[in-house]
Amino acid sequence: MHLLITGAAGFIGSALTRALRTAGHTVTAVDDLSVESPRARPDGLQVRDVRSLTPHDLDGADTVVHLAAHKSVPASFLTDAFEHNTAADAHLIRAFARSTARRLLLASSCEVYGQHAGPLPETAARAPRSPYATGKAATEHLAEVYRPLLGPGRQIAVARLFNTFGPDEGADAVVPAFLDAAADDGELTMEGDGGQARDLTHIDDMTAMLTRILARRDLLPIVNCGSGRACTILELARSVIRVAGGGRVRRVPARPNEIRSFTADTTLFADVYGLLPHRPLAAALADTLRQRRPQHCTSTGAPR
Template identity: 65%
Template sequence: MNVLITGGAGFIGSALTDTLRLAGHTVTPLDNLSVSSRRPSRKGLVVRDVRSLTAQDLDGVDTVVHLAALKSVPASFEVGGFEHNVAVDRHILHAFVGSTARRLLLASSCEVYGEQQGPLAESAPYAPRSPYAAGKVATEQLADIYRLRLDGDRQIGIVRFFNTFGPHENTDAVVPAFLEAVGENRPLVIEGDGRQARDLTYIDDSVTMLTRVLDAPALLPVINCGSGRAVCILDLARAVIRAAGRGTITHAAARINEISSFTADLGLFHRAYGAVDHMPLDEALALSLQTRVPAVTAA
């Protein structure tokens, strides 16, 4: 495949770039570096804003994987995040439809499910509780609209990420924030009582799932990418302390509109692409602790 990855300097994008290249694919990572990256400098990285891409830029590309986004849920309550993400996503959809590229895989989020009980299947209704989540709902609905303009074997797919974590992740997510805290001998700060649960997936497992999706002949309209098991934040903090051999816990105010639990239903994924052996949490945390490097930004 000839693959273009937006957000290619980011946490998931850079890992996917490496894996696809090792498999022999031609990969162009693209990123405007507006969000700092903890990855070392990327070979062949195109420093460019997604909104500058034209349909002609996508001609000759087999598959576009669109991962670029401002992904902070708390920050999305400030003005700008919702508008930015929706504008970028609509732009890539518009450019893709006007190009000769064959497939577009768009990143969405478990946040679109909101507060619902039990494992979350792709057929569950939308129930966003943040501007970030509402933006992802808008993107998914835009994808439905743009699919109507496709012909032949051209495809648009959506992958809903749950909580992917691992080395080189920025500290705007709970796992890297905990890892950095123990590394700097600071308390691990839990927002709320810590009973909220999250589906945690190690980066290698998420990339394995993504490559299964990309290797298949057809993209499904929507697919979950998670581990299928939830860990409460208090237990996660204790696991980080075990892995590091030190650490303390403190509590802060709960987040606005905090969701009590996310767990991926992987039934559709397993039927379409087969089961994935997920790395145990303690082992994944130990590996993540080994790689904590300073953030880098554009020159």
């Protein structure tokens, strides 16, 4: 396949680009580097804004995978992330519709669900509670508007990603922040009572889910990508402390408007794309720690 990936220098985009190239696919990597990172850039990266892509740039791609975004939920209340993301998403959907590329896969987020109880099937109502999530919901809706207008064989699909972690993730996200603090035998800052449930997927498992989707000829219009298991932030903190052999929890006030629970219902993914077992959380955390802080671990991965 020839794929064009936006956000290809990002946490998920760089891992997906690597995995697809290793599997022998041709990937055109695009990123404007508006999110700084020490991560290695993919070879041949085109440094450009999604909003500069023309239909001609997409012509000939079997699939365009759109991961580029400014993804911080709290920051989206204070910055122009909503305008930035929705402008890029709308521009890319329009360019795709006028191109000869066959498929467009859009990265959405569990944040579009908002506050619900229990595992979230794709049919749960969208109820976004942040500018970031509202932008993702608007993009999903725009995809629904364009979908029936595309010619035969052409598709726009949405993957709703749940929380993904791994060694290359930005240090401000909860898993790396906890791992770094615990490795330094410091304080793991926990907002609220720690009862917020999150569905945590290791980057290798997320990459496997996305490549499994891309390997199919026909894509589901919307599918959840997550592990299907819930872990509270307090359980995560305890697990990190066990894995790293240090650290303690410090509680700070809850974040206003934070969603209490995100757990993916993964039935649809398993039924259509096939079951993909996820690595046990403790083992995935230990691997992430070993890769982030090699000096902290023995060769077997145990903390020194």
